[in-house]
Amino acid sequence: MEGNFLNCLRTGCSGCEHSGPPGTVSSAQRSSTMEIFLWLILTAANAVTATQHPVQLSPCQVVHMNAYCNDMNLRAIPGELPSGIHMLDLSHNLLQNLTQEFMSFYSTVHHLNFHANKIQFIQPGIFKDMTNLQVLDLSRNNLDIFAGSKTEVGPLTTVKNLDLSSNGLYTGMTDYFLREAPTLLNLSLNGNSITKISKDTFSGSTALRKIDLHNNVILEIEDGAFDSLPDLSELDLSMNSITCITDFNLSQLKLLNLSKNSMESFQAMDSDLEYELQYLDLRENKVHYFPAFPRRNKLMYLDLSRNLLRGINTIPPAEELDLMKDGRFPTHAQSDHRNVQNDLSRLLYLDMSYNQIKNIPSSFFNYTRSLEMLNLSNNCLMAFSVNYVSPLNFLKVLDLSFNALQNLSFAENTLQSLEELYLTANVLSVIDSTTFYRLPNVRDLHLQHNFLKICGAGQWPLQRSHRSYSTDCVILSSIHRLKSLYLSENSMEFVPQCAFHGSPLTILDLSQNPGLMLHKNAFTGLEPSLTCLSLRGNDLHTLNIDLSVFSNLRNVDLSDNKLTSLPLWNKESAIQSLNLQNNRLVTLEYNTLLVLERTLKTLYLGSNPLSCCSNLRFLHMVQTSNMDIPDIALVTCQYTQDSEHVEINITNVAQEHCEMIDRKSLGIIIIIITSLVLIVILVLLSKLCHPQRHRLRSSFKA
Ligand SMILES: *[C@@H]1O[C@H](CO)[C@@H](O)[C@H](O)[C@H]1NC(C)=O
Ligand SMILES: *[C@@H]1O[C@H](CO)[C@@H](O)[C@H](O)[C@H]1NC(C)=O
Ligand SMILES: *[C@@H]1O[C@H](CO)[C@@H](O)[C@H](O)[C@H]1NC(C)=O
Ligand SMILES: *[C@@H]1O[C@H](CO)[C@@H](O)[C@H](O)[C@H]1NC(C)=O
Numbered sequence: 001m002e003g004n005f006l007n008c009l010r011t012g013c014s015g016c017e018h019s020g021p022p023g024t025v026s027s028a029q030r031s032s033t034m035e036i037f038l039w040l041i042l043t044a045a046n047a048v049t050a051t052q053h054p055v056q057l058s059p060c061q062v063v064h065m066n067a068y069c070n071d072m073n074l075r076a077i078p079g080e081l082p083s084g085i086h087m088l089d090l091s092h093n094l095l096q097n098l099t100q101e102f103m104s105f106y107s108t109v110h111h112l113n114f115h116a117n118k119i120q121f122i123q124p125g126i127f128k129d130m131t132n133l134q135v136l137d138l139s140r141n142n143l144d145i146f147a148g149s150k151t152e153v154g155p156l157t158t159v160k161n162l163d164l165s166s167n168g169l170y171t172g173m174t175d176y177f178l179r180e181a182p183t184l185l186n187l188s189l190n191g192n193s194i195t196k197i198s199k200d201t202f203s204g205s206t207a208l209r210k211i212d213l214h215n216n217v218i219l220e221i222e223d224g225a226f227d228s229l230p231d232l233s234e235l236d237l238s239m240n241s242i243t244c245i246t247d248f249n250l251s252q253l254k255l256l257n258l259s260k261n262s263m264e265s266f267q268a269m270d271s272d273l274e275y276e277l278q279y280l281d282l283r284e285n286k287v288h289y290f291p292a293f294p295r296r297n298k299l300m301y302l303d304l305s306r307n308l309l310r311g312i313n314t315i316p317p318a319e320e321l322d323l324m325k326d327g328r329f330p331t332h333a334q335s336d337h338r339n340v341q342n343d344l345s346r347l348l349y350l351d352m353s354y355n356q357i358k359n360i361p362s363s364f365f366n367y368t369r370s371l372e373m374l375n376l377s378n379n380c381l382m383a384f385s386v387n388y389v390s391p392l393n394f395l396k397v398l399d400l401s402f403n404a405l406q407n408l409s410f411a412e413n414t415l416q417s418l419e420e421l422y423l424t425a426n427v428l429s430v431i432d433s434t435t436f437y438r439l440p441n442v443r444d445l446h447l448q449h450n451f452l453k454i455c456g457a458g459q460w461p462l463q464r465s466h467r468s469y470s471t472d473c474v475i476l477s478s479i480h481r482l483k484s485l486y487l488s489e490n491s492m493e494f495v496p497q498c499a500f501h502g503s504p505l506t507i508l509d510l511s512q513n514p515g516l517m518l519h520k521n522a523f524t525g526l527e528p529s530l531t532c533l534s535l536r537g538n539d540l541h542t543l544n545i546d547l548s549v550f551s552n553l554r555n556v557d558l559s560d561n562k563l564t565s566l567p568l569w570n571k572e573s574a575i576q577s578l579n580l581q582n583n584r585l586v587t588l589e590y591n592t593l594l595v596l597e598r599t600l601k602t603l604y605l606g607s608n609p610l611s612c613c614s615n616l617r618f619l620h621m622v623q624t625s626n627m628d629i630p631d632i633a634l635v636t637c638q639y640t641q642d643s644e645h646v647e648i649n650i651t652n653v654a655q656e657h658c659e660m661i662d663r664k665s666l667g668i669i670i671i672i673i674t675s676l677v678l679i680v681i682l683v684l685l686s687k688l689c690h691p692q693r694h695r696l697r698s699s700f701k702a
Contacts, residue, residue: 158183305351
């Protein structure tokens with residue numbers, strides 16, 4: 001294998017078209033005539049070997065001083081690469097031993113990639129003379145075997161990035177790599193089996209800025225384990241088994257990732273020190289109480305989603321502590337937030353979704369004045385309010401979906417920057433009718449799955465200044481930035497005239513409100529803006545709205561209704577996708593189809609009692625058009641054959657089927673006409689015959 005390999009390498013590097021200009025390898029070493037000569041020979045040799053063993057073509061490609069020798073089943077480091085290589089990629093090979101022998105050729109290499117080999121032995125000191133080496137990737141190897149031999153890798157004099165992930169390393173083994181790594185900035189120990197970070201784990205790599213310990217089994221971090229790292233700014237401890245952090249004192253840290261541990265609490269040390277922490281990820285833990293942050297912090301991003309928060313207290317209220325002493329855990333947390341001394345005035349992003357929060361006092365927002373994104377979805381909130389004292393006027397996204405909200409109140413002049421509001425799946429019915437009307441920047445309103453009704457023009461409250469005007473309808477007109485409005489599943493009965501007038505909606509979803517009635521001018525004002533309309537599942541018998549006036553309407557969903565016909569379209573239409581599935585349509589008007597066909601790309605038509613033969617042009621159009629009909633398997637035509645009801649897929653309906661029917665009816669007509677003629681003849685005959693008989697009889701008599 002190895003003998004072949006060198007041969008391959010030479011032929012490859014000079015003869016292979018993919019490896020850059022021929023001669024990349026030898027241009028620095030050999031004369032050009034020699035090179036051309038060699039090249040000719042090798043090309044020929046290559047052609048021969050290529051026909052015999054096509055697999056053994058060029059191992060390494062050299063492009064701009066980067067050598068790619070990955071995925072080649074190599075068992076040794078190739079010795080004949082051009083000098084001056086910057087990057088050497090040996091990933092996905094079968095290397096086992098790294099020895100001095102070959103490495104010394106590559107003192108110019110900056111970036112050395114040994115990812116996914118079988119390395120279990122490294123000759124000590126091997127990297128010492130690689131004075132340009134900055135990035136060393138040893139991930140996915142068997143370095144646990146090496147560390148098991150208690151040998152040290154020797155000095156990593158210039159290495160800045162070291163990747164030791166997925167090597168089966170356990171506690172203490174990192175010492176053999178890190179003891180002399182004075183320039184190391186970035187270390188990954190991702191996916192090992194480390195259970196403990198001890199005090200001197202990083203004492204040989206004091207320049208570290210970023211440590212990735214994701215996916216280990218860390219249970220314990222010794223006091224002062226990171227104290228020797230004055231520049232440490234990012235620490236990823238996600239997916240470990242850490243249960244709590246008390247007296248957090250890494251004031252220099254900017255990012256701390258503790259997601260997917262078993263954290264029950266996070267408490268900073270009580271000090272006046274200024275902490276640099278900006279990102280704290282505590283997602284997917286078992287945190288019961290809101291973390292206690294340093295008094296002076298710069299926290300911007302806090303993810304507390306998927307924990308066990310019941311409120312925003314930082315420590316259990318006294319009564320809860322008493323209960324807890326008895327071994328009982330309170331079911332109802334009195335959230336008087338008495339312990340929020342947290343100053344979170346720089347916090348922009350707060351995710352507390354998937355907890356058990358029952359109540360958030362609006363005064364909590366005194367401490368989070370800069371918030372831009374607040375996610376409280378999937379909690380147990382029954383009420384939510386924002387008052388004028390802490391108006392959250394920087395908030396852009398508020399997610400309150402999947403709670404049990406009955407009461408919602410936003411005081412006047414609050415939430416003035418809000419762009420996206422999610423209220424999906426609550427039980428809102430009676431709220432201040434101007435709740436949404438007063439949000440000047442709201443763009444997306446997700447109101448689906450509630451019990452909201454839309455106010456008609458007459459139901460507008462006269463006294464604007466009235467602060468909490470609760471009505472059983474909400475105003476959805478004149479919301480000047482509103483683009484998307486989702487109102488499906490609200491048990492809504494009626495959409496009044498001009499319901500959205502002055503709100504430049506592009507998306508309007510009114511689906512799944514069975515029995516919904518639409519005023520014929522319900523959508524007036526949306527003519528230029530609307531692009532997407534869903535009226536799915538509303539039990540509509542007729543569509544009393546002229547959709548042809550919406551000049552930009554592209555996507556219309558009318559499925560799951562009881563429509564027997566479509567309104568005529570005679571104007572230009574922009575519709576690209578039309579869903580008519582599961583209605584009671586017997587046919588589509590040919591002229592309407594003709595207009596639609598110009599722009600229509602997708603048409604859903606399945607589960608309708610289509611009578612194709614009565615409209616052959618329609619049949620022909622469906623069968624020949626370029627439109628995509630994704631549910632074509634469900635598009636069937638119905639007719640009666642031998643007094644039996646027959647359904648046949650529209651693609652299988654042939655002219656004969658319809659002609660057969662025609663012929664049959666023609667036959668019936670012929671039969672009827674012939675029988676009529678026969679009757680007339682019989683009558684005439686009988687009239688003619690009677691006198692004759694008479695005469696005969698009389699003659700007989702005579
Ligand atoms: C690697 O080194 C070990 C011991 O140093 C030796 O037994 C083994 O044969 C070597 N493997 C290769 C592929 O050179
Ligand atoms: C740190 O190392 C990891 C893994 O090698 C790499 O993905 C990341 O880009 C490095 N970060 C920096 C800042 O160099
Ligand atoms: C924390 O780590 C998880 C992976 O476990 C990652 O998905 C998440 O983005 C990280 N958080 C931050 C703030 O970097
Ligand atoms: C809020 O959190 C939930 C669950 O973590 C997520 O699905 C949703 O997308 C988040 N909302 C926003 C607006 O990002």
